[in-house]
Amino acid sequence: MGASLSWFAVRGKEQTLILKHFSLRSIGKVYQRSSYHGGLLPSGWFLVIHGRHEFTDAEVKQLSQAAEVVACFVEEHVMVSKAACWKNGQEVWSVTHDAQESLHHLEAQGELPLGFAAIRDRLTKQQEEEDDCDFIFDIPVSLAAEITGYRHDETRKETFETFVRPSFFEGLFG
Incomplete structure (x- = not known):
């Protein structure tokens, strides 16, 4: 099995406003089956993980109003990854890999972070040495992780909160 998710790391916005953007509420650090998890x-x-979801530019644009957002999408079943940074409703940069285009496919645009070139060069070299694995997939993921400190495929020491969407009645009556 492979991962299929988006995650959003937000800086400069209150946690309550971030959860409100997604129409979510925290039920604490308890395990419950949910498509949403995260925390500080x-x-x-502040991290929100949305399982089985591909983020859209419109979604990140709205979330980044008066904040900075690094969003990352991974679909390991077809080896597609994307990372993007938005500030105050404007995209700053994005990096995308789609193995369906080519094993070496990489699209990068905008004001890329300083660490991008080193990550790209290291993983491109590794791809050239071991062509039986998709190392280019990891470029957007590694870049997002370098900035935020989060990777979807690493074991975390902290336990994340579980987020849920309130039911219709909870929405009405709180």
Whole structure:
């Protein structure tokens, strides 16, 4: 099995407003089957993980109003990954890999972070040395992780909160 999810790391916006953007509420650090998890990262970013979802530019644009957002999407079943940074409703940069286009496919645009070139060069070299694995897939993921301190495929010491969407009646009556 492979991961299929988007995650959003937000800085500069209150947690209550971030959860409100997604129409979510926290039920605490308990396990419950939900498409949403997250919490405050040691790096200071607030994380929302949305399982089985591909983020859209419109979604990140709205979330980034008066804030900074790093969004990352991974679909390991077809080896597609994307990371993007938005500030105050404007896209700053984005990096996309789609193995369905080519094993070496990489599209990068905008004001890329300083760490991008080193990550790209290291993983491109690794791809050239071991062509039986898709290392280019990891470029957007590694870039987002370098900035926020979060990777979807690493074991976390902290336990994330579970977020749920309130039922119709909870929405009406609180």
